[in-house]
Amino acid sequence: MPFFQGKKSSILARFVVAMTALVSVALVVGVLLPLQELPVKAAEASPLVIEDLTVIDTRNGIEIPHQAIVVIGNRISFVGRTEDVPVFNEVRRIAGAGKYVIPGLWDAHIHSLRLSPQLHFPLLLANGVTSVRDMGDACSWSDNLKCLPEIRKWKDRIAEGSLLSPRIIATASYHVENLGQNRDVDTHVLENESRALLVALKARGDDFIKLQLDDHVNPLVFSTLVTQAHLQGMRIAGHLPFSVDLLDPLLASVQSVEHDSGLLPQCSDLLAAFDGRNRSKARLLARADDKRCDAVLASMARNRTGYVPTHIASIGQDWHLLSNTYKSDERIKYVALPQRFMWRFFAYLAVAGTAAEDRPALEAYYRASQKMTQRALAHGVAVMAGSDSMDPYVTHGFGLHDELLELVQAGLTPAQALRAASWTPALHFGLERDYGSIEAGKFADMLILDKNPLQDIQHARAINLLIFDGKLYTREDLDAMLSFTASQASSLSVNSKFLWGMIKPWQ
Numbered sequence: 001m002p003f004f005q006g007k008k009s010s011i012l013a014r015f016v017v018a019m020t021a022l023v024s025v026a027l028v029v030g031v032l033l034p035l036q037e038l039p040v041k042a043a044e045a046s047p048l049v050i051e052d053l054t055v056i057d058t059r060n061g062i063e064i065p066h067q068a069i070v071v072i073g074n075r076i077s078f079v080g081r082t083e084d085v086p087v088f089n090e091v092r093r094i095a096g097a098g099k100y101v102i103p104g105l106w107d108a109h110i111h112s113l114r115l116s117p118q119l120h121f122p123l124l125l126a127n128g129v130t131s132v133r134d135m136g137d138a139c140s141w142s143d144n145l146k147c148l149p150e151i152r153k154w155k156d157r158i159a160e161g162s163l164l165s166p167r168i169i170a171t172a173s174y175h176v177e178n179l180g181q182n183r184d185v186d187t188h189v190l191e192n193e194s195r196a197l198l199v200a201l202k203a204r205g206d207d208f209i210k211l212q213l214d215d216h217v218n219p220l221v222f223s224t225l226v227t228q229a230h231l232q233g234m235r236i237a238g239h240l241p242f243s244v245d246l247l248d249p250l251l252a253s254v255q256s257v258e259h260d261s262g263l264l265p266q267c268s269d270l271l272a273a274f275d276g277r278n279r280s281k282a283r284l285l286a287r288a289d290d291k292r293c294d295a296v297l298a299s300m301a302r303n304r305t306g307y308v309p310t311h312i313a314s315i316g317q318d319w320h321l322l323s324n325t326y327k328s329d330e331r332i333k334y335v336a337l338p339q340r341f342m343w344r345f346f347a348y349l350a351v352a353g354t355a356a357e358d359r360p361a362l363e364a365y366y367r368a369s370q371k372m373t374q375r376a377l378a379h380g381v382a383v384m385a386g387s388d389s390m391d392p393y394v395t396h397g398f399g400l401h402d403e404l405l406e407l408v409q410a411g412l413t414p415a416q417a418l419r420a421a422s423w424t425p426a427l428h429f430g431l432e433r434d435y436g437s438i439e440a441g442k443f444a445d446m447l448i449l450d451k452n453p454l455q456d457i458q459h460a461r462a463i464n465l466l467i468f469d470g471k472l473y474t475r476e477d478l479d480a481m482l483s484f485t486a487s488q489a490s491s492l493s494v495n496s497k498f499l500w501g502m503i504k505p506w507q
Contacts, residue, residue, distance in 0.1 A: 004035045004469060008029075008344075008431040011184075013235050014304055017151070021235055021492030023369045025340065025439060026074075027081060028444075031282045031493075031496045031497055031500050032281075033255065033493035033496070034493070035115075035117070035118060035493055035494070035497070036118065036484075036488065036493075037042055037117050037118070037163070037164070037406075038164050038480075038484050039164070039362045039480060040161055040162060040163065040164045041164075041450050041471045041472075041473060041477070042468065042471075043120050043471060044092065044471055045469070046071070046072050046073055046470070047070050047072045047077065047088055047089075047091050047092070047240060048069050048070070048071040048072075048091070048092050048094070048470075048472065049068060049069070049071075049072060049092070049093045049094070049465075050068065050069045050071075050093075050094045050095050050096045050101070050443070050448070051068045051082050051085070051087055051094070051095060051096050051097075051181030052065045052066055052067075052068065052095065052097045052454070053066075053067050053068070053069065053080050053096035053099055053100065053101045053464075054066075054099070054100045054101070055067045055079065055100075055101050055438050056098065056100055056102045056418065056438075056452075056453060057100065057437065057438070058102060058103060058415065058418045058422040058436070058437060059419065059421050059422075059423040059437045060420050061413065061416065061418075061454070062415075063452070063454060066081060067080065067081065067101075067448070068080065068081065068084075068085045068096075069077060069084040069096075069438065069483035070085060070441065070450065071084065071444040071470055072256035072470075073444075073470055074443060074444055074469045074471075075441060075442065075443060075444055076115075076438065076439065076440050076441065076442050076443075076446075076469065077440060078381070078440055078445050079438055079439060080148060082414060082502060090391070090417075094146055094465070094472075096178075096305075096448065098165050098450075099447040099448050099449060099464060100448070100450075100451065100452050100453065100459075101438060101445045101446050101447065101448050101449070102418060102438075102446065102447050102449065102453060102460065103422040103423075103435070103436055103437055103438055103444055104128060104129070104131060104204075104386070104422075104435075104445030104447065104448055104466075104468060105127075105128050105129045105130065105131030105385075105400060105421045105447070105460075106129070106130075106131045106385070106421050106422060106425040106435075106436075107124065107129050107131075107132045107133070107386055107387050107389065107399075107400045107421070108132075108133045108186065108306075108308050108384040108386040108387065108388025108425050109133060109135055109257075109258060109308045109310055109387060109388050109389075110112065110124070110133070110134055110135065110387060110389045110390070111134070111135055111136060111388070111389060111390040111391075112134050112136075112150075112151065112154075112171075112493075113390070113498075114150045114497070115166075115220070115336070115488075115494055115499065115501075116150075116296065116461055117154070117164070117165065117497060118164060118335070118488040119335075119336060119391075119396070119485060119488060119489060119494065120389070120396040120397075120486070120495050121163075121164060121165040121166065121458070121483070122164065122481035122484055123156045123334055123395065123396040123397035123398070123481070123482070123485050124165075124166045125164065125165075125166060125466065125468060125473070125478070125481060126324045126397055126478045126481040126485075127396075127398055127461070127463070127466070128397075128447040128460070128463050129165060129166055129396075129400055129427070130166050130445040130466075130468050131166055131169050131435060132166045132168055132169065133168075133169050133170045133171070133240075133386070133425070133429075134151060134168055134170070134171040134172070134173075135171075135172055135210055135237075135258070135388075136171070136172050136173050136174060136210055136489065138432075142176060142442075145152050150185075150410050151168060151171050151173055151205075152204075152205050152474045154168060155158075156170055158337075159342075160234070163279050163495060164481075165453035166468075167445075167469075169425075169429055169431065170207035170208055171205075171207055171239075172201075172206050172209055172210035172237070173204070173206055173210075173246055174201055174206060174209075174210070174223065174428070175202075175207075175210050175211075175212045176197065176209060176210065176212065177212045177213060177214075177224070178300075179193060179194065179213070179221060179306075180198065180454035183241030184496050187220065187224075188255075190220065190221060190224050190226065190350075194224050194225050194228040195228050195231075197392050198225075198227075198228050198229055198232045198234060199232065201235055202232055206234070207234070207238055208229075208234055208235040208236065208255055208335050209225065209229050209234055209235070209237035209238075210234050210237055210238040210239070210258075211225060211236060211237075211239060212239050213239065213241055214239055214241065214378060215241045215242045215243070215275075215276055215328070216242060216243045216275075217241050217242065217243055217244075217353075217456050218243070219241075219243050219244050219245070219248070222241060222251070223244075223248060223251060224241075226250060226251055226253060226254060230253045235253065235254075235255035236254050237254070237256045237257075237258060238258050239254045239258060239259060239262050240257050240258075240259075240262030240263065240266070241262075242265055242272070242274045242275075242276065243272065244265075245266075245297060245364065246266050246296050246299065247292075247296060247299055247304075247483055248302070250385065250474075252299075252303040252305075253303070255299070255305065255306065255307060255309065256308055256382075256384070256428075257305060257306070257307050257308070258308050258310065258386070258388075258390070259308070259309065259314040259368075260309040260311055260314045260315045260316075260369035260372060260373065261312070261314040262278070262312065263296075263307060263309070263372060263376070264284075264315070264365070264368060264369050264372050265284060266292075266296045267288055267289060267290075267292060267296065267372065268284045268285070268286050268288050268292075269289045269292065270285045270287040271284060278355075278358040278361060278362055279352060279358065279361075280360065281361050281364075281365040282361040282364065283493035284365075285361075285365065285368055286466050287365060288368075293372075293375070293483070294379070295304060296477055297375060297379035297381055298377050298379055300376070300379070300381045300484070301379050301381050301382075301465070304382065304428070305473060306379070306381070306382040306383075306384055306386045306425075306428050306452055307373070307376050307381050307382065307383050307384070308381070308383075308385075308405075309369065309372075309373045309386075309406075309410075310374070310386050310387065310388040310391075311369065311403060311406040311407070311410065312387060312388070312394055312399060312401065312402045312403050312406055313369065313387065313388030313394045313399075314369070315366050315369040316366055316369070316406055317391065317392065317393070318348060318350065318365075318366070319365075319366040320361060321347050321350045321351055321392075321454065322351055322354060322359065322362070324349075324351070326343075326347050326392075326393045329393055329395075331395045331398050332393075332395075333486045333489060333490075334395055334396075334398075334482070334485045334489050335395060335489055336489050336494055336495055336498040337356075337489070337490065337498075338495065338498050338499050338502060339498065342392075343392040343393055344438060346392045347393065348392040362463070368420075369410075370406075370410035370411065370412070371411070373411070373412070374410055374411035374438070374448050374471055375406065377412065377416065382421050382424050382425075382427070383407075383412075383424065384421075384425045384428060385400060385403050385404055385407060385417065385423050385425075386400075386403065386423035387399030387400045387402070387418055398481045400421065401458075401460060401461050404417045404418070404420075404421060404457050404460060405457055405458065407420060408457045414453055414455070414457040415454055415457065417457050418453060418454075418457070418460065422435075422436050422437065423436040423437055442468065443470075444467050444468075444469065444470040445467065445468050445469065446466075446467050447460070447463050447465075447466055447467075448463070448465035448466075448467070449462050449463060449464060450462040450463075450464050450470060463475070463478060466478060473484070
């Protein structure tokens with residue numbers, strides 16, 4: 001028996017060596033294989049006339065029936081009664097009877113990777129997302145300031161029409177995580193380090209700075225970064241540490257607060273002692289301070305600080321994972337294989353780490369976060385829809401529609417939810433002249449829907465046609481985008497490069 005045991009061990013060792021070599025060769029081959037991209041659709045014949053539509057005015061939350069839309073080039077040239085459409089010698093006409101049109105959707109919080117042209121951009125457009133704010137990771141998890149973000153190349157290619165992608169409205173390619181942490185803060189050193197960092201980020205093309213500091217960072221670090229960003233003509237967005245008081249006047253220039261998990265604690269006098277753990281959430285809610293909450297939200301509205309709750313990726317995610325429905329999520333086929341594994345592992349840890357006695361508090365915390373969103377809107381805060389796509393079980397494109405449903409479940413009307421994904425972000429980022437509504441002179445970004453989204457927000461998923469940058473994409477075209485992404489998510493080239501980006505973070 002010892003002889004056979006030794007032989008089995010030898011065979012097993014050789015098998016492991018052979019498999020390791022095989023996987024290594026496959027990884028190298030996959031990294032060297034070229035990537036594929038979907039071609040950009042050729043420009044449509046102009047002008048394009050869509051007749052007898054019902055326009056959904058997301059700015060005012062109303063329906064305007066029997067309207068016609070004329071698109072010339074990449075702009076809307078006319079919106080009005082069908083009988084008033086200008087006369088053209090040659091025109092392409094589309095019947096819109098029984099259809100509804102809304103502006104192209106905005107996702108105010110996504111994450112990109114170097115593989116986004118294969119894995120993310122087609123999914124976003126297939127779901128009607130035509131404008132995004134990219135919160136980073138384009139360097140594939142690298143925190144090296146010398147990393148050249150792919151997003152600069154993408155923006156150039158999008159502008160020249162050679163990359164199929166939503167418009168990238170703004171980007172922060174670098175997450176500020178470690179500055180001033182784990183040591184006593186020297187004000188002079190902190191200011192110099194902050195200034196040097198922000199100058200470097202501005203030089204490499206970042207539009208704003210995303211902070212992702214420790215939840216209990218010294219408040220001076222946060223306020224110094226905000227102040228230095230203001231001096232550089234940049235804005236701050238991102239996570240709000242529990243140690244930071246949003247009523248601090250030094251934080252008036254913060255562009256937006258990301259995630260309900262950052263804003264909800266601001267409404268309690270237990271803020272400074274909160275640790276974010278399940279056991280402390282009930283105590284935080286028990287110490288809710290309505291007057292403070294009203295003051296915080298009024299300050300945000302006055303300072304034009306936006307709010308992107310990302311319910312599906314923050315407090316809502318903590319609660320929903322407990323249902324185990326993620327195990328049957330068919331959209332996982334659009335996600336790269338290494339990421340599927342990471343998501344499943346994260347979900348397992350989240351569920352395993354939640355004791356039965358913690359569940360009531362976790363649900364109460366989730367419900368409170370929903371009420372906070374409704375309350376913020378009532379105070380005039382610019383509430384914007386963002387998915388935090390790439391977080392576990394938040395798939396690009398689909399995730400925005402999931403978040404719209406969350407906003408409605410939080411108490412917003414379908415009209416208010418649609419406004420949070422169209423007019424509000426366009427206005428908040430100062431781009432309302434070009435985007436956010438169906439009006440003459442604006443970019444021709446719009447979704448033709450089979451059902452009325454003001455009756456049910458889920459109807460915003462029923463996309464019959466997409467017009468993006470004046471180009472027409474049929475339902476068949478959108479399905480082709482989905483099929484392309486599914487094939488890429490399982491390809492050797494994409495998965496090898498995805499894995500390489502994880503194990504080689506210095507690139």
